[in-house]
Amino acid sequence: MPRYIALLRGINVSGQKIIKMDKLRDIFESMGFQKVITYIQSGNVIFNSDDGPDEVRDRIVSELLSQLNFDIPVVIRTVDQFKEVVNQTPHAVIKTEENEARYITFLSQQPSAERLAKLESFQNEVDEFQVIGLTVYLLIRKNYGESKFNNNFLEKKLGVTATTRNWETVNKLILLAEEGG
Template sequence: MATYIALLRGINVSGQKIIKMEHLRQIFEALPVHNVRTYIQSGNVLFEAEEQPTDFLSAQIEQTLRDALGYDVRTVVRSSEELAEVIARSPYAGEVQGEKEKIYVTFLSALPSESNIAQLMTFKSDVDDFQVSGHEVYIRCRESYGKSIYSNNFMEKKLGVAATTRNWATVNKLLALAKA
């Protein structure tokens, strides 16, 4: 058995796609998974399953959610080992300077093309910073994520792949829960 983390995009945000966590757990329990747990209301689901490719799990979860809810919910899945690697390779961990400064990770559903990454690099900012690393984009916001141009929608449009973003504290808490 392996531990996985499903990161659902756009649920319980601004009154859209409202899903109670108990209902979400019940939907996941219909899948061939075990020990389903949720963390906060923004669509973070931890579970155990036989070891398998995360893109297969994502597709299976998306279909199950579509059937249960009647609408699409993009889902990015990472194993607990992959999440540990995401944390370990952060270019900003330990570098947060100001009180307002925060780190975010945008989890990509697929590797972006080199041309899309090159286009994204043209949008460097004096206020915020980002780095693309594999299936993730690390974002350092010096003011606030809400004011940053590097929103989840921006990253999806520029990189041409589905994505979902979590703050650094949530990413670390998810790993701690996965290891517990």
């Protein structure tokens, strides 16, 4: 049975779309998902399901709308896909003494070649990014909140739904999925 990680976009941010993690876990369990684990308040849910990723995503979006009256974009990846994201990082070494930090933006679908080319025009010396498949790897050399390459910017430039997690969260989700799977 596949083990998935659902990344909910835009919950519990600035007092908007507030969802307690125990309520979120209950919703996932009520949908028949198994071995459900939530992690931190930003909307990370690990679970097992026999269904395919598109069906799982559509069911989750529909159920959240039904139960909470929130339209919440959801990005789904398998645990193996998460591991691949970590293994493919172009930023294997960072300079922590210079406050470099890694972030991963997960895309809902492949952006067009035109949109990717447009995004490339925004490369700069302060922060850098690389798009590999459905993943944007960010190397932030200052505060993420001050970076041009925040989630809203990437969504707007790429024209797809996206959600961003820091490197530590991505790795913690893999660990939790393996321990609880």
